[in-house]
Amino acid sequence: MTGIGVVAPNSSGLERFWEAVLEGRQGIGRVSRFDVSGYPAVLAGEISDLDPAEYLPARLLPQTDVSTRLALVAGEWALADAKIDPDTLIGYEMGVVTANAAGGFEFTHREFRKLWTQGSKAVSVYESFAWFYAVNTGQLSIRHGMRGPSSALVAEQAGGLDALGHARRTVIAGTPLILAGGVDSALDPWGWSAHISGGRISRATNPDRGYLPFGIEAAGHVPGEGGAILVLEAADRAEARGAQNIYGEIAGYASTFDPPPRSARPPGLRRAAELALADAGMEPGEVDVVFADAAGVPELDRAEAEAIRGLFGREGVPVTAPKARYGRLLAGGGPLDVTTALLSLRDDLIPSAPVTSVPSEYGIDLVCGQSRAAAVGSALVLARGRWGFNAAVVVRKAPVVNKEGR
Incomplete structure (x- = not known):
């Protein structure tokens, strides 16, 4: 693993995230994107220090859900961290493997609302793919010209590890470089209702006591958004190009x-x-x-x-x-x-x-x-x-x- 891009509620960017983790900085707070006063749960891990519009071309914004925008930013950062310019490599020697559990939740629910209130002509043409579980893999591969073996996996919280495992398998099979990981976001009103319906969400109101795994007071988890995208390379290729970051x-x-x-x-x-x-x-x-x-x-x-x-x-x-x-x-x-x-x-x-x-x-x-x-x-x-x-x-x-x- 030679490059990492992080988008997380406590801080985005690899070193900023690590600093926040070691400091014990709180990334959980009251949901701010809509009124949760009528809901039985009010805490979430929202990303508030990152505006993907500052990093992505304007043409991509109408096409993408918040989760895909975050994945694209994380992918950019991972490649930059690995000091890899995809334009200098052969497209069929690079692939993408991501996991996604919710798809483009916020995007598709916005378009559903248009369908119900304004009719079908108001629905974005991008709805045809922006909702899909494979959209992060697709958008990353298109953006970076990665035409090699690519996949999308769906296994809820376990899916991100499955993506890394499958990416490793793909490298071993002969693809020199894979961009892999997972990013999710489902913090719109419909997504929030879905979280709550699962029955495992904390009903706490104090962020410091909201999510206490293995604790005596444990009473559910707090959902969040974000994730990480990593660059996986074959060891001989990393050696040949003099890779500077070998994380493990x-x-x-x-x-x-x-x-x-x-x-x-x-x-x-x-x-x-x-x-x-x-x-x-x-x-x-x-x-x-x-x-x-x-x-x-x-x-x-x-x-x-x-x-x-x-x-x-x-x-x-x-x-x-x-x-x-x-x-x-x-x-x-x-x-x-x-x-x-x-x-x-x-x-x-x-x-x-x-x-x-x-x-x-x-x-x-x-x-x-x-x-x-x-x-x-x-x-x-x-x-x-x-x-x-x-x-x-x-x-x-x-x-x-x-x-x-x-």
């Missing part, structure tokens, strides 16, 4: 699916972690930190804690959930957790979660309050999507790939 490598990936409700079989999260470690050729004892899915719902937190404890032993590995300060970002959550893990590897720091008390029966070493200095050579990132999706990615420090030692 995806050493292992796996996905599983939960059994049906009321099944006697266990959930699939631990199995996903085991398969990802096996794919990386690693034992549990070689993992330095786990970035948890961190649902914030007691029964789901309990199940994840059981999976972590069963794999690593009681308090056998530090666990963290920095997303508790900016929200669950649907398909954007996994890539942003991978980004945070890579920065932990780079700086030997494990960020914290804003939780003060963890039930003793969970048996996990949750990093709380302040960031923790530690030698971090590898990390396991976990994600679960609604309806049974599980995904796990192992990242670790990459070997030096060029003569300058960068």
Whole structure:
């Protein structure tokens, strides 16, 4: 992974985001885009420090939903961070793999309103694709001339890790460079109603107490918007071009699916972690930190804690959930957790979660309050999507790939 672009509620831009994470800066607040006074939930992680119109051509704005605009900005930043100019490369040697859980929610709901109130002639012609789950992959590939193997995946919160895993597979199969990750946004009134209907949203009004995964007071999560786009390259290509930023490598990936409700079989999260470690050729004892899915719902937190404890032993590995300060970002959550893990590897720091008390029966070493200095050579990132999706990615420090030692 040689380039990263971040758009997040606590701060956008890679280094600004990392600074916000380490400072424990709050990215959650009361929804500001519409009146939520009549709703049972009022907190979200909104991006307020970024106007995509400042970075994108004006012609793209009428064609795109807010999620696609954010993805395009993140993609631009990732390529700039990797110091790659796509115009100098062969289009068929570059591809795009993204995940999306909601599609162009705000765009399509605006056009539906026009249809109902003004008639079909008022509906934008761009509605034909702006709503679609694959639109971020499509717009990124068009904008950067990336004509190689490309995909779009849908697995809710787990989808972003699936996108990175599939991108890795595509590079291994022979495509030298893939732009991959996930960005989501569903914070319009219709999207907000959809979030609430899922039954897992926090009803808190205090941003500092809204999302407390693994905490005794956990009572749901806070949704957010944003995510991350990363540049994945074959190691030999990165070496040949003298890549300056080598954040790490995806050493292992796996996905599983939960059994049906009321099944006697266990959930699939631990199995996903085991398969990802096996794919990386690693034992549990070689993992330095786990970035948890961190649902914030007691029964789901309990199940994840059981999976972590069963794999690593009681308090056998530090666990963290920095997303508790900016929200669950649907398909954007996994890539942003991978980004945070890579920065932990780079700086030997494990960020914290804003939780003060963890039930003793969970048996996990949750990093709380302040960031923790530690030698971090590898990390396991976990994600679960609604309806049974599980995904796990192992990242670790990459070997030096060029003569300058960068």
